Amino acid sequence: MARLAVGVWPSGYGLFAVGHLLLLPCGWMVIGWVVGLLCPRAVAALVAAVGGWAWLAIPQSLNAPAWRHLAGSPTESSTLTDTLDPLVYLVPWLVTASLTAAVVLLTGVRRRPWLLGCSVAIVAAALFTGRGLVSDWGYSPLMNARVGHTACVGKAPTLCLPEEYEQEAAGLRLDALPALEALRAAGVPSPRTLRMASDDLDLKPGTWPLYWSPGNPTKEFETYLARSAVVGVAALHGVRDCRQPYLADTWAQLVVGADEKDVRASVPPQDWVQVQRIRELPATQQADWFSKAAQDRTHCVAGRT
Incomplete structure (x- = not known):
């Protein structure tokens, strides 16, 4: 689409955006597939639909922009430094990958119950780590000084x-x-x-x-x-x-x-x-x-x- 619209291939930060469009849907596809393995189809479809909608919609409705960044949806309220930082893409990739890994581990809970604890730990670690990386992102002023780009x-x-x-x-x-x-x-x-x-x-x-x-x-x-x-x-x-x-x-x-x-x-x-x-x-x-x-x-x- 970028090639057709402006006549050039994406480069630099544009490649991060392309990766964003590919990696996040792939992560949620895996999550949906695993939910389908764990639950009856009717229940799995409902869980996947509600869960996906909640993850995309609820962070966007919060006043704290940092939580929006965790879901991979930067907003116009973010500062220029934040929207140019590679972490604006890497953090939601980390969170989505962790959610995917946590859900995949649930497939072995019947044989290894301790995997449930591992899944919870992975999700908690991803959320706390991601939140820590973007905690001062948003409206301004910054809580921690950065050199910027x-x-x-x-x-x-x-x-x-x-x-x-x-x-x-x-x-x-x-x-x-x-x-x-x-x-x-x-x-x-x-x-x-x-x-x-x-x-x-x-x-x-x-x-x-x-x-x-x-x-x-x-x-x-x-x-x-x-x-x-x-x-x-x-x-x-x-x-x-x-x-x-x-x-x-x-x-x-x-x-x-x-x-x-x-x-x-x-x-x-x-x-x-x-x-x-x-x-x-x-x-x-x-x-x-x-x-x-x-x-x-x-x-x-x-x-x-």
Whole structure:
């Protein structure tokens, strides 16, 4: 159907969808066949019809989208990350395969009664495991931070954005290079990767967070890169930055070329005086101060980000 409709064969995520259409019906065919072996035909037909309908309809009627995913029916309420995740297909395959295996085991219950316990255990394990994998899927916000699906371009640094912004990645990387070069010239270690991801995720050494949204002006992006430098250098030394701007942020903004009047207006007078004194130091001492200031958390206020 896809070939006839758009002229190309399915690939990538499309192959998962094709497998979805094949595997789920096959699983339910086996379940129906086993029910037919275990029960009289009239009863088996009724059980198969009611059971199939209940499994497809009841999860769809629940407010919790995670239960809908277990049945293999993603909805428009799911986030983009969730609908692109291979687990959106693999989880219902796991659940359906487990239900099928549990029903098949029931054929030997008369000779081995303990198989009934095995069937129940398999179904319970599948439901709890599947539910655990998709427990935070749905309307938003996410309960657990995820990197999501990213597209990366370039090297030294590599810049990674969510896949839906892939076309913006190359241009954004070029926009970032002048500011990164200014920071490097000032003695700040250059990042290997700029990655747009949740603040709840720990950064690997050499990775800086990327703060960006479509339509941001270049000057604002430079300010965000200064903020990234503080967080990235802190992570390089194993420190988790509290994301509360202070002296290190002000210094980095001036290094990347932010308007001095705007920067001065955004900080208290005593902080501005202190930063100006630091800027009078030799370059190596400024770089050493920045590294220590990025790791300093004495200004952090609990409960604020």
